Amino acid sequence: MKQSDFMKYKEILIVDGTSRENGYTKKLLEFFKSNVNAENVATFEAYKESFNFCDGCNFCESNEHCKFKDLDAFMKAFEAADLIVFTTPIYNGMMSAPMKALIERLQPYYAYFYKHNKTQKIEKRRRAIILASSGRDGEEALQYIEAQYKYAFSITNIEFIGSALCNFTDTSANVAKAEEKIKNILERMDLQ
Numbered sequence: 509m510k511q512s513d514f515m516k517y518k519e520i521l522i523v524d525g526t527s528r529e530n531g532y533t534k535k536l537l538e539f540f541k542s543n544v545n546a547e548n549v550a551t552f553e554a555y556k557e558s559f560n561f562c563d564g565c566n567f568c569e570s571n572e573h574c575k576f577k578d579l580d581a582f583m584k585a586f587e588a589a590d591l592i593v594f595t596t597p598i599y600n601g602m603m604s605a606p607m608k609a610l611i612e613r614l615q616p617y618y619a620y621f622y623k624h625n626k627t628q629k630i631e632k633r634r635r636a637i638i639l640a641s642s643g644r645d646g647e648e649a650l651q652y653i654e655a656q657y658k659y660a661f662s663i664t665n666i667e668f669i670g671s672a673l674c675n676f677t678d679t680s681a682n683v684a685k686a687e688e689k690i691k692n693i694l695e696r697m698d699l700q
């Protein structure tokens with residue numbers, strides 16, 4: 509897909525995996541939103557939603573959808589999005605628990621992908637970015653998280669195009685550096 513094909517898309521979905529309203533990741537998210545001129549911005553707050561965990565029942569292998577209906581609205585927004593912004597604090601070197609639980613619910617997309625000879629269920633190619641915060645350095649953990657996201661979302665037709673980390677929040681938070689990174693990503697995407 510050509511770069512110009514992405515630019516006409518303006519549906520943004522924020523998949524918010526943070527809990528602290530005054531936390532640093534929310535600051536990055538606000539900065540992102542204040543710099544974006546999009547037609548539609550929808551937000552899914554993983555900590556505030558109550559949804560079932562994937563229990564590995566394999567229902568989706570024969571039915572191509574989940575037996576649980578609680579994420580149907582989310583999946584609709586997820587499939588419609590042109591740009592997806594994932595936010596997470598770095599917890600134990602990983603993404604937050606609700607974010608991981610949400611990712612496990614992508615299993616119907618895996619089932620479809622392998623049942624249909626590695627065909628994407630979601631035809632539209634989309635882009636994604638990650639916004640994260642860490643108490644200490646966090647750079648190495650971010651690399652692991654990026655790799656995990658790339659792996660997990662490979663069956664949802666998503667290309668990861670950048671991440672911004674606000675690190676050292678335990679001592680002297682690197683907010684400006686993270687905001688600069690967000691600006692760079694947005695400039696590359698022509699979304700401002």
Ligand SMILES: Cc1cc2nc3c(=O)[nH]c(=O)nc-3n(C[C@H](O)[C@H](O)[C@H](O)COP(=O)(O)O)c2cc1C
Binds near residue numbers: 526530532641645678
């Ligand atoms: C359960 C838990 C685990 C954490 N694990 C890490 C970690 O592995 N590495 C790190 O640098 N900071 C860690 N932190 C610190 C958070 O990443 C830091 O407070 C960050 O600012 C949280 O994001 P927020 O400000 O958006 O809430 C941890 C904090 C908690 C509560």
